Amino acid sequence: MTEFILPSNANDLNFRHRLPDKRLAPWVQCLWSMGRPGHLTESRTEKFYPDAGASLSIKLTSPHPIITLCFNKTTLIETLDTTAPCLGIRFKAAGTHCLLGLLPEAFTDTHYRLDNELEPLGLQGLIPVVERLYQSDSQQGLRLLETWLLHRLESQPPANSRITKIVQAIGALQLPPQQLGATLGFTRRTLERKLKREVGVTPGQLVAYARLNRARHGLLATTLPLTEIALQCGYYDQAHFTHAFQSLAYETPAAYRKRKLSQIYKA
Known part of the structure; x- marks a missing residue:
């Protein structure tokens, strides 16, 4: 992703x-x-x-x-x-x-x-x-x-290219999952069922993971303030960013940035 x-x-x-x-x-x-x-x-x-x-x-x-x-x-x-x-x-x-x-x-x-x-x-x-x-x-x-x-x-060529396309598009945070599914002929319920079966998670979880990964890159590769990274990754504001990031990563964005950059400079 x-x-x-x-x-x-x-x-x-x-x-x-x-x-x-x-x-x-x-x-x-x-x-x-x-x-x-x-x-x-x-x-x-x-x-x-x-x-x-x-x-x-x-x-x-x-x-x-x-x-x-x-x-x-x-x-x-x-x-x-x-x-x-x-x-x-x-x-x-x-x-x-x-x-x-x-x-x-x-x-x-x-x-x-x-x-x-x-x-x-x-x-x-x-x-x-x-x-x-x-x-x-x-x-x-x-x-x-x-x-x-x-x-x-x-x-054994992969048969389900539509799911692959949806996963890739969600990972790029292009469009809401339901809108992506509709463009490929999936109802919301069908999309949720197929993703849960073939990917193991829900559309909402995929969006949350994609935002987390994009935020991690932003925290390490830029010196942008947290508010700007939050908006670039699709969070409502810095508070939403901090809560969502911490619930998945078990540390705040600021703590993640400080820890990872200290490890890079130490190396």
Whole structure:
């Protein structure tokens, strides 16, 4: 839905990311890797903000990998480490449904261990890819994951382009969701039902996430006052901005800006 904001401790984690092949761009935000074989560091915490996307993570532990799927419907505070290499795919909203055939509405929690569930979920082709990751460096590993996605795209082309278009338009804060849905033939109720099933959230939640992400970029990339950022992101005023931002990010816009900029300058 938005540009990618690097984790604040990206260097410590040896975090790297690359944009996907343009054929995957409607559904994949980036592919990423972190950690080094045999490299130890203290654990770090990082916030991951809601955008209705999802992350498929593969931690190359010995003797078996740990494969997880995480949906970003709320702000998550995660403990990260580099005790083993980890690679992953960051999906945009609706990406897991369109490319992997997974319905977010079927996942009631946030984190899922998939190590023993790949076949029931229809992800059999991922098993040989994961096995090859152990013999690859991070860049080779990301290319393997990208190739796997491209093969899925060719063999099972995404059918629901209308939902993808609506999600993209809501992410750009172009028009109210109901107006967007009407232009593509959806009633308000149908739009809400389809988004809840295929994206896992309501139209209103998607708008709130898009505003939050745009505000985060504005807070970091500009020195604009909070009132001006609030209006640019579609909030009524600064009070509305502060309340909405804090309810999702668990800190005020001013506190977020101060914390993130202090981390950037410290690095």
